[in-house]
Amino acid sequence: MSVLTRSRTRVTPRRKLPPQLNALALTREQRQRVHMAASVLLDYPDAAWFAKLPAVRALVDPLPDELRTPLARFIDAVQGEADADQATGPHPSTWERRYVTTFDLKRKCSLYLTYFANGDTRKRGTALVTILEAYRAAGWEFDAQELPDYLPAVLEFSAMSDSEIAGALLSSHREGVEVLRAALEGMDSPWADVVRAVTLSLPPIDDATRERYLDLINEGPPTETVGLSFLGNLPPFPAREDT
DSSP states (O other): OOOSOOOTTOOOOOOOOOOOOOOOOOOHHHHHHHHHHHHHHTSOOSHHHHHHHHHHHHHHTTSOHHHHHHHHHHHHHHHHHHHHHHHTOOOOOHHHHHHIIIIISOGGGOSBHHHHHHOSSTHHHHHHHHHHHHHHHTTOOOOSSSOTTBHHHHHHHHHHOOSHHHHHHHHHTHHHHHHHHHHHHHTTOTTHHHHHHHHHTSOOOOHHHHHHHHHHHHHOSOSSSSSOOOOOSOOOOOOOOOO
């Protein structure tokens, strides 16, 4: 975000919201399949990632067409291009370069959910602690190199946990997921198919959420310790008491 102060007389038109996707009525198993598949497909596309694609395809095959089609389309695109790469000899994967360009270099395509509401501010640390509390309250201990708000990790948590906390964690950061979807669709990214499937698996968003979502699309994540201060409406969670 520019540090230059805009003229008080300048008016910047607000972008229109992308159309809201109609949430699907899914069984718990179907939602788990979507979230586990997306957890893998949104991770870094190294050699181990490519080896998982056949299993992911089998995972999404039983899903309704609205979900199976975008996920299978993404897998087809990846495998088709990977086959072409192998035919011309070993070299850095096109998908690895594309992944870095998309998710590491574009602020509105961050895969870290708290970044959308908090940006690079001190408040983000509090949000990350809240997410760690959510994992622990559901009986999980986060043990990974990534931060706990990494979307593939949150999706894996949703797919594997039987706690309602997992759903609350995703829903409370719905604005970030929607901004990510809008950004990927705007640049015609193949990963838009994956995030679109995720949004179809989540409950509809209300008008207030859509307004916050529009603000984030227009302005991007905050870069100073001012502006948006909400933590995604995610309450603190008490430690789980094992019986």
